Amino acid sequence: MIDESRAVPGTKHREPEITFLRLVPGSSPVHRLWAGTKLIVVGIVSLVASLRPTWLTLIALAVVVVGGFVVGRVPPSALPRLPRWFFAFLLLGAALSLRSSAAPLVDVLGVKLSLGGLSDWARLTLLTAELVLVAGLVGWTTPLGEIAPALTRLVRPIRWTRLPVDEWITAVALSIRSLPLLVTESRTLLAARRLRRVPSSRRSRASLKRGAHEFNGLVIAAIRVAIRHAEDVGDAMEARGGAPNFDDPTSRMGHADAIVVVTAALLAAALLVA
Numbered sequence: 291m292i293d294e295s296r297a298v299p300g301t302k303h304r305e306p307e308i309t310f311l312r313l314v315p316g317s318s319p320v321h322r323l324w325a326g327t328k329l330i331v332v333g334i335v336s337l338v339a340s341l342r343p344t345w346l347t348l349i350a351l352a353v354v355v356v357g358g359f360v361v362g363r364v365p366p367s368a369l370p371r372l373p374r375w376f377f378a379f380l381l382l383g384a385a386l387s388l389r390s391s392a393a394p395l396v397d398v399l400g401v402k403l404s405l406g407g408l409s410d411w412a413r414l415t416l417l418t419a420e421l422v423l424v425a426g427l428v429g430w431t432t433p434l435g436e437i438a439p440a441l442t443r444l445v446r447p448i449r450w451t452r453l454p455v456d457e458w459i460t461a462v463a464l465s466i467r468s469l470p471l472l473v474t475e476s477r478t479l480l481a482a483r484r485l486r487r488v489p490s491s492r493r494s495r496a497s498l499k500r501g502a503h504e505f506n507g508l509v510i511a512a513i514r515v516a517i518r519h520a521e522d523v524g525d526a527m528e529a530r531g532g533a534p535n536f537d538d539p540t541s542r543m544g545h546a547d548a549i550v551v552v553t554a555a556l557l558a559a560a561l562l563v564a
Contacts, residue, residue, distance in 0.1 A: 392407040
């Protein structure tokens with residue numbers, strides 16, 4: 291259910307399961323919150339972290355994210371397993387930031403290293419991780435079917451502008467519901483490509499060119515699969531009389547939700563003026 295590894299038949303490769311849209315079973319205070327409340331908190335966190343990405347703000351938001359994981363009873367196994375090349379790129383970014391000209395600078399064996407550049411890199415990395423984790427927390431504690439009704443109620447006050455908000459909500463809802471299917475289809479394409487690949491230990495120019503051609507083919511195949519599924523969904527919606535109505539009278543903010551939103555707003559205001 292959560293972050294299980296799949297082995298492709300006939301190979302030794304183990305592929306990590308994508309878990310960001312998997313609901314963690316069970317009940318917790320975070321699970322019981324209204325989906326709209328979680329979306330509002332995500333918006334507040336993203337706004338504060340983007341407007342004032344200081345160490346104080348990032349540390350405070352990190353405490354909020356960790357607290358959400360603890361209160362929401364999200365196990366560490368829900369986190370996806372990142373590939374090794376991801377950490378290699380992180381280390382490369384840190385090394386390059388040390389060669390910037392941002393103060394303060396230190397001299398190590400005759401080489402000037404930028405602690406200011408390293409600090410900026412660390413803040414950007416922490417900011418990205420916090421935004422991804424807080425969005426993942428919503429996915430792990432919220433059924434996908436509750437997001438569209440919550441969005442419908444949240445955008446109701448701006449319908450007087452005559453903007454196509456209903457069409458936007460439909461597009462967002464269908465996109466969220468289609469993502470697990472597209473992930474499965476992409477994994478199937480990768481498995482088929484892996485089974486047909488001829489093992490080779492030589493890194494020649496021809497093998498690199500062939501790998502780039504295969505990657506291009508996989509991207510095109512994934513796009514074609516997405517278009518085909520979009521056509522099928524469109525035909526099904528047309529046969530049922532048009533876009534579905536996501537309005538749900540039971541989807542509304544409760545007392546606990548109001549407390550969470552007010553607390554998040556006060557914390558955001560304190561961080562912005564600090």
